[in-house]
Amino acid sequence: MTSLVDSWRLKVQHKSGFEYAGTVTSSYNEARMWPRNDARQAVLDAKIEVWPPARTYQYEDYWGTVVTAFDVHAGHDKLTVTASSTVETLPPGDLLSGGLDWGFDTDRWYEFLLPTRRTRLNDELTAIVAELRARHDNPQDAAMAVCEFVRSEVAYVPGATGVQSDALHAWEQRKGVCQDLSHLAAGMLRALGLPARYVSGYLHPKPSAEIGESVVGQSHAWVEWWAGRWTSYDPTNGVPIGHRHVLVGRGREYGDVPPLKGIYAGPKSTGQGVEVTITRLR
Amino acid sequence: MADLFEEYRLGPGWDEMFAELGVPRASYEALHATLQPLSSAELGVRAEVLARAFLDQGITFALKGVERPFPLDIVPRIIAAAEWRGVEVGVAQRIRALEAFLADVYGAGQVLADGVVPRRIIATSAHYLRAAAGITPPNGVRVHVAGVDLIRDEQGTFRVLEDNVRIPSGVSYVMENRRAMAQVLPEVFAATRILPVESYPAMLLTALRAAAPAGISDPAVVVLSPGVYNSAYFEHAMIAREMGVELVEGRDLVCVGNAVAMRTTAGEQRVDVIYRRIDDDFLDPVHFRADSVIGVAGLLNAARAGRVTIANAVGNGVADDKLLYTYVPELIRYYLNEEPLLPNVDTYRLDEPGVLEHVLDRLDELVLKPVDGAGGAGIVIGSQAMRHELDAVREKIVANPRGWIAQREVKLSMVPTLIGDRLRGRHVDLRPFAVNDGEKIWVLPGGLTRVALPEGELVVNSSQGGGSKDTWVLASPTSPVGEPVPIPVAGPVPSAPAAPPDPGPGQAPAEEQQQQQQ
Numbered sequence: 063m064t065s066l067v068d069s070w071r072l073k074v075q076h077k078s079g080f081e082y083a084g085t086v087t088s089s090y091n092e093a094r095m096w097p098r099n100d101a102r103q104a105v106l107d108a109k110i111e112v113w114p115p116a117r118t119y120q121y122e123d124y125w126g127t128v129v130t131a132f133d134v135h136a137g138h139d140k141l142t143v144t145a146s147s148t149v150e151t152l153p154p155g156d157l158l159s160g161g162l163d164w165g166f167d168t169d170r171w172y173e174f175l176l177p178t179r180r181t182r183l184n185d186e187l188t189a190i191v192a193e194l195r196a197r198h199d200n201p202q203d204a205a206m207a208v209c210e211f212v213r214s215e216v217a218y219v220p221g222a223t224g225v226q227s228d229a230l231h232a233w234e235q236r237k238g239v240c241q242d243l244s245h246l247a248a249g250m251l252r253a254l255g256l257p258a259r260y261v262s263g264y265l266h267p268k269p270s271a272e273i274g275e276s277v278v279g280q281s282h283a284w285v286e287w288w289a290g291r292w293t294s295y296d297p298t299n300g301v302p303i304g305h306r307h308v309l310v311g312r313g314r315e316y317g318d319v320p321p322l323k324g325i326y327a328g329p330k331s332t333g334q335g336v337e338v339t340i341t342r343l344r
Numbered sequence: 345m346a347d348l349f350e351e352y353r354l355g356p357g358w359d360e361m362f363a364e365l366g367v368p369r370a371s372y373e374a375l376h377a378t379l380q381p382l383s384s385a386e387l388g389v390r391a392e393v394l395a396r397a398f399l400d401q402g403i404t405f406a407l408k409g410v411e412r413p414f415p416l417d418i419v420p421r422i423i424a425a426a427e428w429r430g431v432e433v434g435v436a437q438r439i440r441a442l443e444a445f446l447a448d449v450y451g452a453g454q455v456l457a458d459g460v461v462p463r464r465i466i467a468t469s470a471h472y473l474r475a476a477a478g479i480t481p482p483n484g485v486r487v488h489v490a491g492v493d494l495i496r497d498e499q500g501t502f503r504v505l506e507d508n509v510r511i512p513s514g515v516s517y518v519m520e521n522r523r524a525m526a527q528v529l530p531e532v533f534a535a536t537r538i539l540p541v542e543s544y545p546a547m548l549l550t551a552l553r554a555a556a557p558a559g560i561s562d563p564a565v566v567v568l569s570p571g572v573y574n575s576a577y578f579e580h581a582m583i584a585r586e587m588g589v590e591l592v593e594g595r596d597l598v599c600v601g602n603a604v605a606m607r608t609t610a611g612e613q614r615v616d617v618i619y620r621r622i623d624d625d626f627l628d629p630v631h632f633r634a635d636s637v638i639g640v641a642g643l644l645n646a647a648r649a650g651r652v653t654i655a656n657a658v659g660n661g662v663a664d665d666k667l668l669y670t671y672v673p674e675l676i677r678y679y680l681n682e683e684p685l686l687p688n689v690d691t692y693r694l695d696e697p698g699v700l701e702h703v704l705d706r707l708d709e710l711v712l713k714p715v716d717g718a719g720g721a722g723i724v725i726g727s728q729a730m731r732h733e734l735d736a737v738r739e740k741i742v743a744n745p746r747g748w749i750a751q752r753e754v755k756l757s758m759v760p761t762l763i764g765d766r767l768r769g770r771h772v773d774l775r776p777f778a779v780n781d782g783e784k785i786w787v788l789p790g791g792l793t794r795v796a797l798p799e800g801e802l803v804v805n806s807s808q809g810g811g812s813k814d815t816w817v818l819a820s821p822t823s824p825v826g827e828p829v830p831i832p833v834a835g836p837v838p839s840a841p842a843a844p845p846d847p848g849p850g851q852a853p854a855e856e857q858q859q860q861q862q
Contacts, residue, residue, distance in 0.1 A: 090599075090630045090641045117601050121648055124474035131645050135600055170457075173467035318474075325629050325641055 069150045070271075070305040071106070071343040074264050074279065078322045078336050079142035084329035086141070089134045091324030094262065094311050095145035096120075096128035102155070102294075103309055108147035114138045125318055127311030143322055147308075148343065154304035162201055164255070166290035171257030173314065174288070180228040180315040181249035181260075187233060191253040201256055201289035208250045209285070209297040212243050218298050225316070240265075240298040241316055244283040247297040248315065257288040259312045262319040264338060265296075266306040271342040279340030281321060286312065348384050348767045349760070355769040355800075357755040358500040360421065371424040371818055374535045379419070384765035390528040391418045391762055397524045415811035416521050417761045418528060421772060421793040425820035428539075428789060431502055434686030435492050435778050436785040436831035437676060442509055442663045443780070443833075444679035446486045450477050450659060460678045461671050464695075468746055469668065470716055471510075471661025473624060475631040479648045479658065482557050483782035486657035488619070489548065491515075491792075494686070494774045496757035503754070504686050505773065506669060509660045511621050514792040515544060515777045516579035519586075521814040522790075537819035539789035544777065545586035547788070548619070551781035552587075555653045556616045563616035565589045566606060568597070570622050570638045580621050594622070599642030602649040617653045618643075624658050666715040666749045667693060690752040694745040703750045704741070707734050710750040711802075712741065720803045727753055728802075756802055759813065761795055771796045772813065773804045784830035790815035 076095050097105050110118060116132040123129050134141065168175060177183065183191070194211065198204035219237040229246035232238030238246075244260055251258035265282035284296040284303060294303035303309075311319035321336075354365060361372045368376035379387070394416055423431070448455045449466055456463045466472050491512025493505040522541050526533055549565065556563030569580035571593050584591035596607055597615060605612040620627060626636040628643040646652045662668065670691045673684040692710075694700045703710060707726050714722040724737045741748045758769035776791035793813040794804040804810045 088641075092630065119602055119645060119649055121478065121645070124477035133600065133642055169459075169463055172463045176467065325634050 068153050070266075071148065071150050072264075072266060072306075072308055073148050073341040073343050074146070074308055075339045076145040076264070076281070076321070076336075077142065077338075078144075079140060079334070080331050081140050081333040081335070082138075082326075082329050083332050085137045085139055086326045086328030087135070087137055088328075089138075089141060089324060089326035091132055091134075091141070091143070091322060093130040093132075093143050093145065093322050094123075094127050094319050095143070095321050096130060097147050097149050097263070097308050097310050098126065098128055100309050102152045102303065104150045106148040106150060108145070111144045111146075113140075113142040113144075125311060125313045127313070127319055141326075149308050151305050151308060154302035162289045162291075164201055166201075166288070168255070168257050168288065171288050174257035174259055175252050175255070176314070177249060177252060178315045178317070180245045180317065181252065182228065182230060183249045183253055184230055184233075187230075187246075187250060188253055191250050194250075195254055201254070201287075202293065204254055205251055205256055205287050205289065205293065206295070208254060209247055209295050210300070212247045212250065212297045213300050216243055216246060218243065225320075240280075240283045243298045244285050245315060247285045247295075251285065251287045259286040259292075260315045260319065261286055261294070261309060261312050262316070262321065263310045264308040264340060265299075266340045266342065269306065271306070273342050273344055276339050276341040279338040281336060281338055282307070283316070348379055348382060348387060348765075350766060352760065352767055353769065355755070355758045355771075356498075357769075357771055358496050358498055358757040359769055360496070360500075360757050360759045360772075371422045371427075375420065375422060375532050378529065378532045378535070379760075379767070387418060387762065388765055394418055394524055394528050397527065398520070414517060415797070416517075416524060417795055417811050417813045418525075419760050419762060419767065420525060420529070420532075420814040420816050421759045421774075422816045422818065423790075425818050427502075428817045429820075430685065431494065431774075431776060432787045432789075433831055434502065434504075434684075435490070435494075435776050435787050437680065437682060437685050438492055438504065438507065438672060439487055439490050439509075439778055439780060439785055440833060441672060441676040441679050442490075442507060443485065443487055445675050446509075446657070446660060446663055447484070448679075449662060450479065455675070455678060458678075460674055461668070465665070465667055465671075465746075466662065469662045469665045471624070471659070471665060473632075473659040473661070475644060476657070476659030479644070480650075481555065481657055482650065482653055483555050485551070485555055485655075485780050485782045486660055487663075487780055488551050488555060488655040488657075489515075490778045490780070491775045492778065494776065495689070495754060496774075497689075497754050500757065502686055502774075503689050504669075504672070505689060506666060507664055507672065508775070509663050510656060511623070512775065512777065513576045513579055513621070514775055515788070516576075516582045517812050518777070518788065518790055518792050518815070519544060519582070521812060525814040536816065539817045539819055541788055541790050544779075544788050545583060547779045547781075547786050548583065549587040549589070551779045551786075552617045552619055552653075552655055554781040554783070555655055557650050557653060560616050564606075564614055565617045565619065566592045566597075566615050568592055568594070568618050568620040568622055568640075570594075570626070574621070576621060583619070594636075594638045594640050597640045597643075599640060599646050602642070602646040602651045604640070604643065604646050604652045615652060617655060619655050624661060627654075627658065661716075664716075666691075666713055666717075667695070667746065670749065689754055692750040694741060694748055694750060700741070700745050704738060707738060707750075709753065711753050712737050713749050713751065715747055715749060723803055725753060725802055728800075753802070756796075756804065759793075759795065761797070761811075761813070763797070763799075768799070770799070771802055771804060774815065780833065782833060784832055786830040789817035 110130045114136045116134045118130050118132045194207045217237040222237040229249045232242030248258040261284045286294045313319045487509045491508040552565045567584035604615045627639045629636045631644045647654045676684045710726045712724040756771035760767040761770040772795045777788040793815040794810045796804040
């Protein structure tokens with residue numbers, strides 16, 4: 063059994079919403095904002111509140127993500143979803159040692175080898191992957207080299223891209239947000255022959271977080287790859303997944319784990335707001 | 345007075361009427377005896393009556409955007425009782441296997457873990473809808489209606505050409521064809537014992553009611569249509585009318601908190617089962633195409649929550665993928681521990697090592713099909729294709745071997761067909777319709793026979809401008825004309841074509857279901 067002695071306890075509040083130019087009469091939405099129990103985290107408490115009030119329906123989707131679905135039929139010009147959770151997280155494990163070789167079976171994870179719209183590469187990137195692979199004799203080292211490459215070549219610039227952005231777009235402008243860096247890393251890991259997942263979650267921004275201090279956190283994304291076992295890594299920050307990361311969902315790309323998506327009948331949306339507040343409780 | 349059969353030739357396919365020229369097979373004797381003395385003028389008059397009856401009723405098929413009549417040939421296609429029993433149990437077996445497969449791939453995925461079907465085939469199937477994972481249909485049925493396309497090969501053996509377990513259409517023609525034919529060939533109907541087809545709406549309604557969410561004693565069933573501009577709207581309206589249920593469009597339904605209601609002039613009414621004739625892509629803009637205006641927002645989650653049943657189930661298209669088709673015989677062995685009763689057509693899997701090269705060398709003798717082509721779209725028959733067509737398809741196949749299959753060219757069986765004022769052999773296929781109510785699979789005796797009207801044409805799909813024939817399944821000589829015996833979903837299936845026992849009036853499946861629901 064893993065001891066939780068070294069764990070952190072994080073309280074995450076994720077407030078997300080839309081504003082409209084007039085009254086929306088009907089709206090159907092799905093939130094993927096509910097952290098899941100996993101090998102490296104335990105969810106102590108979670109809830110999702112919707113305004114205007116709506117009854118919610120929960121299910122676990124194909125990827126294992128907890129989905130909260132709801133529809134609103136009262137007229138509204140603003141929709142807010144607030145997810146609050148308390149999660150115990152572990153420090154990074156012994157994740158990054160080499161020593162595995164390339165002879166592992168990928169069949170179980172076949173769908174994580176295929177490119178998706180947001181993780182597609184071009185010839186230039188494919189050639190770079192081939193070069194990185196040639197320079198490393200085991201998959202862990204090659205995967206780490208990919209993550210280092212992404213981090214060193216593509217600058218993390220908040221607001222540099224939109225939600226529809228993809229790996230190629232970030233590569234061409236050499237800047238992006240964590241979503242883009244993760245898409246690029248996932249695409250390159252797949253080109254290496256490693257099944258790779260895109261992970262959606264939260265990050266506490268301070269490695270030495272004070273207990274009891276609430277800070278502005280962020281929705282975050284990172285990657286996992288399979289080389290006989292899964293390894294998680296945060297290519298944006300160049301760190302393994304640990305205390306500061308709270309996992310919500312995994313998929314092939316952002317499109318499998320959007321925090322909030324929906325459709326509605328009414329005037330166009332004038333704004334979208336996201337606020338994440340994270341407090342280390344212990 | 346010209347002989348209708350003058351200059352009739354046996355073609356390259358199995359001739360269903362003639363074993364040899366002038367000698368009809370036993371099942372066709374009565375029909376042949378009726379047609380033989382008719383002059384072409386007489387038959388022509390009857391054919392005109394038939395065509396007019398169809399036009400008057402507005403039975404048309406949209407081809408490339410143009411509404412045109414779907415011509416009914418005056419010569420019916422006849423299937424003997426024993427032959428039909430083989431089709432019935434074979435089709436039911438196939439559906440039992442596909443039901444098990446769909447439950448598996450949208451659930452535990454054991455068939456993939458066991459390597460019976462390679463995971464890559466599912467992962468790359470355009471119709472494997474991950475949004476449908478975890479939805480458990482109330483009575484376990486995903487294939488409420490199936491239209492399994494069959495052909496007869498050069499030896500007369502029935503083979504499966506493709507499975508259609510999404511929203512197969514065409515059953516309205518089966519019923520309309522029969523009504524029209526009874527008027528123009530009354531003497532053959534009097535002399536022949538033909539299994540009736542008019543019980544289809546009752547069978548379908550029984551299956552739909554049986555699929556209702558748990559705890560609903562008197563389920564409300566509706567037919568959901570894309571609307572009047574859909575080429576099969578006539579059929580949607582007819583099925584709804586004959587089942588006695590509402591025909592609705594997306595805008596008539598609303599989901600609130602996973603409960604589905606129909607807007608009526610008398611207020612909102614709960615809906616429990618939706619027989620939908622809208623493709624998955626357009627069914628629910630929350631999960632699929634967000635720009636769909638013909639669907640119903642929230643429908644998929646309502647089904648997930650067990651508050652409404654969508655028939656057929658969402659995601660069935662993974663079973664219609666023509667590459668998956670090549671695995672169905674293995675699925676029958678894997679899930680049912682039975683040998684397939686109806687063989688496939690010999691098919692090459694182009695994504696397997698070495699196969700592509702072999703096939704590319706022989707494109708001009710094979711039939712090339714896109715794996716998700718519907719309505720005969722995209723099919724290239726190598727022996728009939730022009731050089732540039734072969735080059736074009738070669739390029740597509742090389743670029744995407746997963747997207748194509750190659751099949752041996754089967755000379756489809758032939759049935760005499762009125763062409764001008766003479767009867768000529770034309771190629772046909774057969775789409776039997778099967779209905780699964782969770783306890784039994786019932787196959788409508790007959791089904792839609794499509795005929796390719798141009799000489800030598802092998803693509804018989806109605807989307808390609810073919811016609812149809814009334815399809816007569818003869819009653820078994822040992823039993824009175826009645827309902828055929830349905831095949832249990834679970835348990836052993838009689839593999840030998842046996843004379844079905846008379847179920848008796850009180851044992852007709854429709855009534856049995858009614859009793860269960862009271």
